[in-house]
Amino acid sequence: MWRFRLFPDQASTTARQVDLLYFGLLLISAFYVLVVFAPLFYFSIKYRRGSKANRVNPSRGSFAIEMTWTIIPTFMSLGLFAWGATVYYHMERPPADALQVQVVGKQWMWKLQHSEGKREINELHIPLGQSVRLTMTSQDVIHSFFIPAFRVKQDVVPGRYTTEWFKPTRLGEYHLFCAEFCGTKHSGMIGRVVVMEPNEYQKWLSTGDVGDPVVVAGQRLFTQLGCSGCHENPGGNNAIRAPHLEGIFGKPVPLQTGEIVTADERYIRDSILMPQAQIAAGYENLMPTFKGRISEEELLQIIEYIKSLSNALPAPAGANGTTR
Numbered sequence: 001m002w003r004f005r006l007f008p009d010q011a012s013t014t015a016r017q018v019d020l021l022y023f024g025l026l027l028i029s030a031f032y033v034l035v036v037f038a039p040l041f042y043f044s045i046k047y048r049r050g051s052k053a054n055r056v057n058p059s060r061g062s063f064a065i066e067m068t069w070t071i072i073p074t075f076m077s078l079g080l081f082a083w084g085a086t087v088y089y090h091m092e093r094p095p096a097d098a099l100q101v102q103v104v105g106k107q108w109m110w111k112l113q114h115s116e117g118k119r120e121i122n123e124l125h126i127p128l129g130q131s132v133r134l135t136m137t138s139q140d141v142i143h144s145f146f147i148p149a150f151r152v153k154q155d156v157v158p159g160r161y162t163t164e165w166f167k168p169t170r171l172g173e174y175h176l177f178c179a180e181f182c183g184t185k186h187s188g189m190i191g192r193v194v195v196m197e198p199n200e201y202q203k204w205l206s207t208g209d210v211g212d213p214v215v216v217a218g219q220r221l222f223t224q225l226g227c228s229g230c231h232e233n234p235g236g237n238n239a240i241r242a243p244h245l246e247g248i249f250g251k252p253v254p255l256q257t258g259e260i261v262t263a264d265e266r267y268i269r270d271s272i273l274m275p276q277a278q279i280a281a282g283y284e285n286l287m288p289t290f291k292g293r294i295s296e297e298e299l300l301q302i303i304e305y306i307k308s309l310s311n312a313l314p315a316p317a318g319a320n321g322t323t324r
């Protein structure tokens with residue numbers, strides 16, 4: 001049977017907040033439409049040409065009315081601003097316990113990888129009731145990762161990382177769209193999000209082709225590409241050619257120029273692709289660029305590895321022997 005529905009399912013914690021705000025805006029707009037148009041219709045009929053309405057005392061204006069229709073809408077707008085800002089603040093701050101999923105957009109597909117190593121294309125499997133944080137980038141043009149049922153949409157931009165998070169509240173399958181025109185097959189850049197019971201999800205994670213966890217893959221690349229040759233100094237007595245990366249993530253880094261930047265995902269990415277651009281204070285410009293030698297997926301894996309070196313939590317036993 002054909003069902004007409006104005007709204008997609010509300011399947012995340014954000015969905016309800018976004019819809020409430022939307023209905024709030026709609027209601028207030030309806031109120032003002034009424035306040036403006038009801039008197040307009042009334043007066044246009046009452047004072048139409050030829051009517052016998054009394055026109056002897058035209059209004060001289062009223063200070064009280066002027067103040068009322070200035071002050072009340074001002075506070076209503078400020079209230080809307082505060083409401084919208086609160087929802088936005090919530091949407092922009094992923095909870096610390098969120099699952100990490102990496103997303104790379106390209107013409108015309110979504111490539112995703114869970115931190116446990118499992119990869120997917122155009123599909124995202126997630127457990128019910130668990131926050132999920134996506135770290136996203138594009139390897140060609142701008143895309144936009146849109147899950148209507150979760151009310152989340154975020155541009156995915158080449159050369160930088162954007163994030164999006166959500167907490168699914170309902171089991172089921174939901175649409176995943178690219179919401180930014182990205183070329184001839186943009187309309188085919190679609191997929192689905194599957195919300196599963198947490199134990200089902202755990203089972204799913206370990207079935208089929210399971211790769212190495214992202215951090216392990218990142219560590220392997222770190223060695224293969226030769227990063228460890230300069231950034232790790234196991235002997236402890238060589239001249240240090242490059243900064244140690246343990247504990248660096250999220251910390252301020254003084255640069256040669258005297259500037260101080262934060263070692264976030266973007267900084268690490270730029271340091272790998274354009275090492276000459278921002279040289280850490282006290283070091284020489286020695287590092288070669290890895291531009292063209294490393295894929296977006298590999299970059300994300302190395303960044304996850306470097307992040308893992310900064311986790312305050314004890315490293316899993318036997319995870320690696322090179323960190324101090």
Ligand code: CUA
Binds near residue numbers: 105144
């Ligand atoms: Cu990718 Cu539209």
